[in-house]
Amino acid sequence: MTHTGTLLHFVEGTLVHAGPHVHENSHPLHTHSFFEIALITGGEGVHHSLAGRQQLEPGDLILLRPGVWHQYDECRGLQVYNCCFSADLVQRELAWTREDPLLGYLLWTGPFSAQRRGMLTAHLEPGTMKEGLQHLEELRRLRNQSLSRHRGDVVGWLSLYLSCLARTVAEHGDRGEQTHPAVLDAMRMMEADPARQWMLTDLAHALHLAPGYLVRLFKSATGLPPMAYLSRHRVELAADQLLHTDLPINRIGESVGWPDQNYFARRFKSHYGLSASAYRQRFNARKLSPSAR
Structure with missing residues (x-):
């Protein structure tokens, strides 16, 4: 069908x-x-x-x-x-x-x-x-x-x-329980600049926390470590651009923080079950x- x-x-x-x-x-x-x-x-x-x-x-x-x-x-x-x-x-x-x-x-x-x-x-x-x-x-x-x-x-x-x-x-x-303020701050920081090449150590340093402690806080609140949460946010941004712009797929990947086209392709398909090109073709028809x- x-x-x-x-x-x-x-x-x-x-x-x-x-x-x-x-x-x-x-x-x-x-x-x-x-x-x-x-x-x-x-x-x-x-x-x-x-x-x-x-x-x-x-x-x-x-x-x-x-x-x-x-x-x-x-x-x-x-x-x-x-x-x-x-x-x-x-x-x-x-x-x-x-x-x-x-x-x-x-x-x-x-x-x-x-x-x-x-x-x-x-x-x-x-x-x-x-x-x-x-x-x-x-x-x-x-x-x-x-x-x-x-x-x-x-x-x-x-x-x-x-x-x-x-x-x-x-x-x-x-x-979950009450979300720790550091988790909320980390979310806002990553969402405000998704194209930045975020590293766990840099994020933890900005929040004055040990990296391992930040991971535990994040997983307790979201079920995900910080970088995995960032990946979820990036694929949502990429999906929106695939549906609403004519930008080349590699440009979209770069804009959300994944300049490596192959890595972007793997992350997008892992989340939506479709390649970025198939997603755009299927859902941007009308x-x-x-x-x-």
């Missing part, structure tokens, strides 16, 4: 999109330039991603960071309530979530830990799903309102929804907004 790759992206000025969708049979392989949280509210289907195939039921929740590909198969009235929000929103208005134990795990460290490759799954009990849907309906109601007049409302309702989900993840014991889903 052949699928035409699809990139879903926000129209200019959009921060958050929330709305229900019904899928029959299948929804094709695609990726996104934004965060997506899919809440299954009814019907049947199978979710296919790099993590494998997951039989879906009402209450299932799937969080995907930008660049992660997925599709739905074997759908029988599969009802999905999507909540999509821009990566810029997470970096700006929601930057504080990185320091919150529950939200930091939900958005920042959880999708990268335990070889999840940018995904996090959970299951909501009926009461929690009802609460979450109330927040989603408020976001949906604001969809056609002026963002300049309702930005605070949008960020507020999204924060309530994310907090609802983060508590569920925490109740099932699937989270572009749709979330409301076109």
